[in-house]
Structure formats: C-alpha cells, structure tokens
Amino acid sequence: MTAKHPTGVRFGRLLLTGAAGGLGVQLRPRLKAYCETLRLSDIAELGTAGPGEEVQPAALQDRAAVHALLAGVDAVAHLGGVSTEQPFDVILQANIVGLYNVYEAARRHGVKRIVFASSNHVIGFYRQDEVIDTRVPVRPDGYYGLSKAFGENLAQFYWDRYGIETVSVRIGSSFPEPKDRRMLATWLSYDDLERLVVSALTAPQVGHTVIYGCSDNTTVWWDNTGARHIGYRPQDSSERFRAALEARQPVIDGRDPAAVHQGGAFVTKGPFED
Numbered sequence: 001m002t003a004k005h006p007t008g009v010r011f012g013r014l015l016l017t018g019a020a021g022g023l024g025v026q027l028r029p030r031l032k033a034y035c036e037t038l039r040l041s042d043i044a045e046l047g048t049a050g051p052g053e054e055v056q057p058a059a060l061q062d063r064a065a066v067h068a069l070l071a072g073v074d075a076v077a078h079l080g081g082v083s084t085e086q087p088f089d090v091i092l093q094a095n096i097v098g099l100y101n102v103y104e105a106a107r108r109h110g111v112k113r114i115v116f117a118s119s120n121h122v123i124g125f126y127r128q129d130e131v132i133d134t135r136v137p138v139r140p141d142g143y144y145g146l147s148k149a150f151g152e153n154l155a156q157f158y159w160d161r162y163g164i165e166t167v168s169v170r171i172g173s174s175f176p177e178p179k180d181r182r183m184l185a186t187w188l189s190y191d192d193l194e195r196l197v198v199s200a201l202t203a204p205q206v207g208h209t210v211i212y213g214c215s216d217n218t219t220v221w222w223d224n225t226g227a228r229h230i231g232y233r234p235q236d237s238s239e240r241f242r243a244a245l246e247a248r249q250p251v252i253d254g255r256d257p258a259a260v261h262q263g264g265a266f267v268t269k270g271p272f273e274d
C-alpha cells in the first residue's frame with residue numbers, strides 16, 4: 001500500500017535512479033502516482049516497462065549515458081550508487097564521478113530539482129548519546145560516507161552556482177522493519193520514505209536542504225527543525241518493534257565502537273588493502 005500525500009502535484013517526467021535497488025523497488029510503484037512518465041534507470045535488471053514507465057539502463061560513471069538519461073526530465077530521485085562501505089575505487093566511480101555526471105547533465109538539460117539519497121554515514125562518527133541537527137559539521141564514517149558528503153557539497157555548489165535545487169536526504173535505515181537496537185533510532189518505514197521523497201520533490205522552495213530520513217521514532221538522534229519547510233511529517237514509528245528487539249539484544253557492549261557511534265558497524269569497516 002502506498003502512503004497518501006496531500007499534494008496534487010504531478011510531474012511530466014520523473015527520473016528514478018537505482019530503480020532496481022532495495023529502495024528503488026519500493027519507490028517504483030509509488031512515484032508513478034506523481035508523474036505522467038517515470039523513467040527508471042540502473043545497471044541491474046529492471047524488467048520491462050509497465051504503463052507510464054520508461055526503462056533506460058545507465059552506468060552512472062558513463063557520462064554520455066547519464067547525459068542521455070536526464071534529457072526531458074522534470075525532476076530526479078537519485079538513489080543509484082554504491083550503498084555500502086567498499087574500497088575507494090569502487091565508491092569513486094559510482095558515487096563521485098557518477099554524481100558529478102548527474103549534476104552536469106541536470107545543468108545542461110535544465111533540470112531544476114534533485115532529491116539526493118545521502119546517508120546517515122555522513123555523520124556516522126557522532127555519538128549515539130548526542131542529538132545533532134542538520135547544520136553540524138560532517139563526520140563521515142568511511143569512504144561511502146565521504147562520498148555522500150561530497151555529494152552534499154556538490155549539491156550545495158550546483159544550487160549556489162547554477163540554481164539547481166536539491167534535498168539531500170540523510171537516510172537512516174530504510175527496511176521493512178528495524179533489524180537491531182540501533183535501528184530503533186534510525187528506522188525509516190517505506191511509507192515514510194515515500195512521504196519524504198514526495199515532500200522533497202514538491203516543496204515550493206528548497207535551495208539545498210539537508211534532512212534526516214527517519215520515521216517518528218521514540219529514540220531520536222536527529223533534529224530536523226532546520227528542514228521543516230520541506231513539510232515532511234513522518235507517520236510511522238519503530239516503537240512497536242522495541243520489545244522484540246530488546247529481547248533479542250538484551251545487552252549492549254558500551255565499549256563496542258558500533259554501539260557508541262551513530263554510524264553503527266560502518267565505523268569499524270576497513271582498512272581495505274590494495
């Protein structure tokens with residue numbers, strides 16, 4: 001079931017990158033309600049185009065393919081890229097070169113709004129006993145988090161220099177349900193993901209706005225006050241999963257870096273040897 005969003009805004013053509021991924025598969029049927037045509041892209045198999053869909057595979061590091069991808073598009077939900085901690089060279093192609101290609105293509109084709117799937121790993125080295133807002137200095141917890149921090153800076157630059165608007169969504173943990181106690185704070189339900197992406201696509205003025213992507217959880221590390229103009233109102237909460245998760249994980253080792261920092265286990269990944 002898709003969440004109901006109050007805006008009646010409909011785009012002509014929306015582009016969804018990473019459409020074959022975990023979140024792309026969720027957003028594919030949901031975003032159709034907000035556009036005449038949904039263009040889907042990935043390097044993984046996307047199946048055949050359904051009604052109102054266009055399938056256009058592209059590797060993000062392939063500049064010509066990405067430039068063709070942005071042609072005729074009104075707005076972009078950019079979810080494509082490497083979504084886990086990996087050696088730098090892997091991250092570099094998809095998340096850094098690839099993101100540059102997306103923004104240059106947007107500039108050339110006059111695309112004015114991008115929703116960028118950033119990540120909590122941009123701020124992963126803040127502690128779990130801190131509540132941070134959207135303006136704190138970044139503290140990436142690996143090459144993946146660094147690439148998302150680059151993406152947020154790139155978005156800021158393309159807004160300041162070229163007037164392309166971006167909402168950088170620092171997604172927490174978007175899965176069917178929270179998998180561990182950390183995710184009681186970081187969980188983003190799929191319905192709230194839809195609410196957030198649609199709000200970010202349709203809010204009248206966003207400039208470059210950073211927003212944390214989490215549901216209305218009881219345990220809170222992130223303060224979205226600075227992004228209230230986006231109009232995102234989460235309606236789900238991880239609380240209903242708490243008892244089962246605490247029973248499964250009754251004790252937390254307070255010396256474990258993954259239990260100390262907001263980025264969880266990502267803070268312990270690496271080093272990667274060449």
Ligand SMILES: NC(=O)c1ccc[n+]([C@@H]2O[C@H](COP(=O)([O-])OP(=O)(O)OC[C@H]3O[C@@H](n4cnc5c(N)ncnc54)[C@H](O)[C@@H]3O)[C@@H](O)[C@H]2O)c1
Nearest residue numbers: 018020021022023043059060080081083094117171173174
């Ligand atoms: N799921 C979460 O909880 C979460 C949390 C934080 C951030 N994010 C971000 O949200 C986005 C979607 O996350 P997801 O969980 O669906 O990840 P995912 O890994 O399931 O999907 C990413 C998609 O990008 C595609 N991709 C990878 N490299 C590519 C390339 N070089 N060119 C074109 N396509 C490429 C993959 O094939 C994949 O289908 C990602 O950008 C991720 O970093 C997700």
